[in-house]
Amino acid sequence: MKIYFSGAIRGGREDAELYAEIITHLQQYGDVLTEHIGQMDLQEKMITDKEIHDQDLNWLIESDIIIAEVTVPSLGVGYELGRGVEMKKPTFCFHRSEKTSAMVSGCPDIKTFKYNSLLDLKVFLDEIFQKL
Amino acid sequence: MKIYFSGAIRGGREDAELYAEIITHLQQYGDVLTEHIGQMDLQEKMITDKEIHDQDLNWLIESDIIIAEVTVPSLGVGYELGRGVEMKKPTFCFHRSEKTSAMVSGCPDIKTFKYNSLLDLKVFLDEIFQKL
Numbered sequence: 001m002k003i004y005f006s007g008a009i010r011g012g013r014e015d016a017e018l019y020a021e022i023i024t025h026l027q028q029y030g031d032v033l034t035e036h037i038g039q040m041d042l043q044e045k046m047i048t049d050k051e052i053h054d055q056d057l058n059w060l061i062e063s064d065i066i067i068a069e070v071t072v073p074s075l076g077v078g079y080e081l082g083r084g085v086e087m088k089k090p091t092f093c094f095h096r097s098e099k100t101s102a103m104v105s106g107c108p109d110i111k112t113f114k115y116n117s118l119l120d121l122k123v124f125l126d127e128i129f130q131k132l
Numbered sequence: 133m134k135i136y137f138s139g140a141i142r143g144g145r146e147d148a149e150l151y152a153e154i155i156t157h158l159q160q161y162g163d164v165l166t167e168h169i170g171q172m173d174l175q176e177k178m179i180t181d182k183e184i185h186d187q188d189l190n191w192l193i194e195s196d197i198i199i200a201e202v203t204v205p206s207l208g209v210g211y212e213l214g215r216g217v218e219m220k221k222p223t224f225c226f227h228r229s230e231k232t233s234a235m236v237s238g239c240p241d242i243k244t245f246k247y248n249s250l251l252d253l254k255v256f257l258d259e260i261f262q263k264l
Binding site: 008009010011012044048049050051052053054056070072073074075076077078079080081082083084085086099100101102103104105106107108 | 140141142143144176180181182183184185186188202204205206207208209210211212213214215216217218231232233234235236237238239240
């Protein structure tokens with residue numbers, strides 16, 4: 001099982017520690033292709049934006065499932081969700097905020113969950129992977 | 133010419149006045165399907181998120197060109213860009229911030245411009261539409 005985890009990078013790193021916790025939890029279910037998103041000291045290597053885009057897009061194409069934490073608004077996460085929907089990938093989004101974008105919560109091909117605690121989120125994830 | 137203009141809604145309305153200026157400028161080139169994005173008092177009507185999604189997606193499908201202001205990070209704008217790229221729509225993004233998402237600036241199917249003033253932006257838009 002190849003898992004594409006999506007979280008904000010340039011949009012804001014305030015949830016980076018949470019992303020790391022989610023990624024660790026996901027790793028019991030498969031290979032998290034985007035493991036670097038949880039790195040607290042994530043540095044952009046000396047690669048171009050096109051190289052970042054193409055690498056991430058290849059991982060998206062290769063993935064079996066997309067899991068996104070969408071509380072911090074992110075253009076990149078939205079882009080990945082839009083492309084993932086067109087690729088018919090099973091896609092699950094999680095947010096702590098009261099609402100998320102109507103383009104995500106209103107998308108019939110994305111399942112969106114509001115959660116309060118990391119424990120809640122882990123329970124949702126366990127249910128999703130147990131049903132696959 | 134049907135123009136899909138994309139800007140942040142739930143992600144943050146601090147640029148709403150700017151969006152209105154952009155939309156007014158775009159209207160000389162065609163019909164801006166998403167004219168409401170520039171409304172300062174934009175209220176979500178009593179419609180569901182699915183209705184918002186499906187309406188916007190239909191406009192996206194119908195459009196000839198996508199113009200997005202991406203300075204305020206927005207999940208919905210990113211989603212629209214991702215779907216637009218898959219639909220092979222000509223897509224142009226504008227930001228005042230130093231950088232925008234690598235998924236957008238690094239995407240070979242999106243043209244991204246950094247600008248400083250509304251005047252700059254209008255000049256870029258005029259060049260784009262004159263070349264179409």
